[in-house]
Amino acid sequence: xxxxxxxxxxxxxxxxxxxxxxxxxxxxxxxxxxxxxxxxxxxxxxxxxxxxxxxxxxxxxxxxxxxxxxxxxxxxxxxxxxxxxxxxxxxxxxxxxxxxxxxxxxxxxxxxxxxxxxxxxxxxxxxxxxxxxxxxxxxxxxxxxxxxxxxxxxxxxxxxxxxxxxxxxxxxxxxxxxxxxxxxxxxxxxxxxxxxxxxxxxxxxxxxxxxxxxxxxxxxxxxxxxxxxxxxxxxxxxxxxxxxxxxxx
Ligand code: MN3
Numbered sequence: 225x226x227x228x229x230x231x232x233x234x235x236x237x238x239x240x241x242x243x244x245x246x247x248x249x250x251x252x253x254x255x256x257x258x259x260x261x262x263x264x265x266x267x268x269x270x271x272x273x274x275x276x277x278x279x280x281x282x283x284x285x286x287x288x289x290x291x292x293x294x295x296x297x298x299x300x301x302x303x304x305x306x307x308x309x310x311x312x313x314x315x316x317x318x319x320x321x322x323x324x325x326x327x328x329x330x331x332x333x334x335x336x337x338x339x340x341x342x343x344x345x346x347x348x349x350x351x352x353x354x355x356x357x358x359x360x361x362x363x364x365x366x367x368x369x370x371x372x373x374x375x376x377x378x379x380x381x382x383x384x385x386x387x388x389x390x391x392x393x394x395x396x397x398x399x400x401x402x403x404x405x406x407x408x409x410x411x412x413x414x415x416x417x418x419x420x421x422x423x424x425x426x427x428x429x430x431x432x433x434x435x436x437x438x439x440x441x442x443x444x445x446x447x448x449x450x451x452x453x454x455x456x457x458x459x460x461x462x463x464x465x466x467x468x469x470x471x472x473x
Contacts, residue, residue, distance in 0.1 A: 266302040268295060269344050277352040281455040283444045291347070294439055298339030298413075305333060323418055334422065338413030342395055345433045351461035359458055362466035365431070372405040380457060383407050387434050388450045398432035398465075399425065400472040409436075429472030431465050 271291055276284035323334050353359055360376060361369055373379035387396035390409040397408050399416050408416060410423045420426040434456060441452035 266299045266340060268299045269347065271347050273350075273352050277354075278350060278459050279354065281353070281459050282350075282441075286441065286443045289443075290439060291343075295339070295343040298336045298343070301332070301336040302340060305329070323422065325422065334418070335413050338415055338418065341417065342413055342415050342433060342435070345430060346435050349433050349461050349464050350459050351463070353458050356458055359460060359462065361462045365462070365466045365469040368405055368469065383432075383434075384450070384453050387436055387453050390436055393437040396434040396436055397430055399427040400429035400431060400469065401425065401427045405431070429468065431468045431472065432460065
């Protein structure tokens with residue numbers, strides 16, 4: 225009996241170990257995502273899928289323009305600004321929390337740095353789902369969402385409403401702020417990594433990122449932002465969100 229219990233205990237430990245190893249080998253924390261883009265100069269990250277891979281939910285043309293024109297423009301602009309103008313080390317380029325706004329140029333840096341960081345996160349948090357299979361959060365994040373919002377469906381409804389109602393260009397986020405999950409929006413290219421005085425929130429743990437600028441959906445959805453958001457749920461990369469959540473604990 226004891227042998228048997230030991231055996232199952234060992235199996236349990238082995239099972240756990242393999243999960244942990246697997247997670248570790250796959251883990252891309254926020255810092256890692258940002259590290260990938262923080263080399264000697266600002267680099268446009270490659271998409272982890274083809275431009276047409278998110279069809280039918282986001283069309284190929286939108287993805288191509290969004291990545292190769294809009295995101296690239298933020299990167300090019302950052303690279304055109306002398307590093308002496310940055311009020312933080314160039315190697316810390318992604319540390320939005322070090323931003324200090326003093327003059328017009330620092331606002332340009334904020335806007336383009338935000339654009340670069342936000343889109344880098346956005347791409348990573350999308351994944352193809354051509355067959356429109358059911359797509360919902362993984363275990364731990366689902367548990368946390370349920371605890372915070374009651375049900376996943378209610379969370380989805382709330383997130384969609386807040387994102388739809390955000391006035392003008394901006395982003396909708398799920399953040400972990402000191403153990404409390406919050407749905408928040410920021411305007412333009414601001415994000416919750418930035419100091420509270422800038423974005424209204426400060427969290428180092430973004431779990432979901434949704435671009436609600438018209439350039440993210442207008443070609444396919446025109447003015448129907450709500451339809452874009454409804455479809456976006458099909459292509460949320462919940463594995464990535466789960467990693468970001470586990471890293472935020
Ligand atoms: Mn965008």
